[in-house]
Amino acid sequence: MTSILVLGGSQFVSKALAKYLIKENYKVDILTRGQHPIDYAGFRTHLIADRHNKDQLEQVLKGRSYDYVFDVSAYTKKDIEILIDVLPKSDLKRYVFCSSGSVYHHSESWIDEEGSRGVNPNWGVYGLDKKVAEDYVFSYAVKELPITIFRPSYIYGEGNNLYREAYLFDRIEQGKPIPVPVGDCQVQFIYITDAVKMMASVINHTFSVGKAYNVTYKTPVNWKTWIETAELVVGKKAKVVLVDEALLPDKIKTRHYFPFRPVSYLLSNEKALAHGLYEPTIDLFDGLSLAYADFKNNPMDRMDKTMNKVDEVANGSVNLIDYI
Structure with missing residues (x-):
């Protein structure tokens, strides 16, 4: 059975993703800091660690291996550096990073995945941090770590903890x-169920290795x-x-x-x-x-x-x- 680690699992996107993967009968572990209650069942193990603490992360991941890792809780390059350094890679088929559409430079027109990325005053440090994190992930793609990056637009729906x-x-x-x-x-908006289904569709989809994708509903x-x-x-x-x-x-x-x-x-x-x-x-x-x-x-x-x-x-x- 395909084994999956979800970084996150207690709130909105990561929670919805974990629940969807469980529903699809994957073997799912979630990793959180343990600060929020988990109000659903079906996961194999709830790993508790501060992902910014290398020793803690290394300890909870010791002896474990995964086919897919979905990283929804990373915001900066440092977040990812620590994880990739300790993550068992022998069986890893994909590291999936949930980034953001905020990585692009501002445009009043449609932006595809080849659009220029960098400082965007509308998003501030959040967008720039995500862009720098993406660059780090892409650098590992060159080193043959199988990666996929997703850049969502505004996600909404069940469990949204943002006041929108x-x-x-x-x-x-x-x-x-x-x-x-x-x-x-x-x-553009995308409903949470659609967003997680789109991210999960990279499972057993080898063509998406090394690529980034926008995640959104088509109609503005x-x-x-x-x-x-x-x-x-x-x-x-x-x-x-x-x-x-x-x-x-x-x-x-x-x-x-x-x-x-x-x-x-x-x-x-x-x-x-x-x-x-x-x-x-x-x-x-x-x-x-x-x-x-x-x-x-x-x-x-x-x-x-x-x-x-x-x-x-x-x-x-x-x-x-x-x-x-």
């Missing part, structure tokens, strides 16, 4: 105004479509407030009142589909419907401390907004 679609559901249900930056940014949307779709799902009209940021005080930035950055985010997934990887099928309406059901059935504390100006902007106390 849950924020929207909260505001609509409570009848509170939703401040939205003026503009027509085009972005703007904020208006995102909100209108949520209205249909919730069954209630949203109170939208359009915000002209040119008129806002300098101290108030988009992320102080909105869960996304005010920039387009368009990734082409044609390469993945051409190479025979899983094709995402869940559109925004179906995805938000599933997300809303999870929101109602599984309450979670998702508050975003960065969004500390929502009511100030939404209620017009800065006197620089228009209501529609």
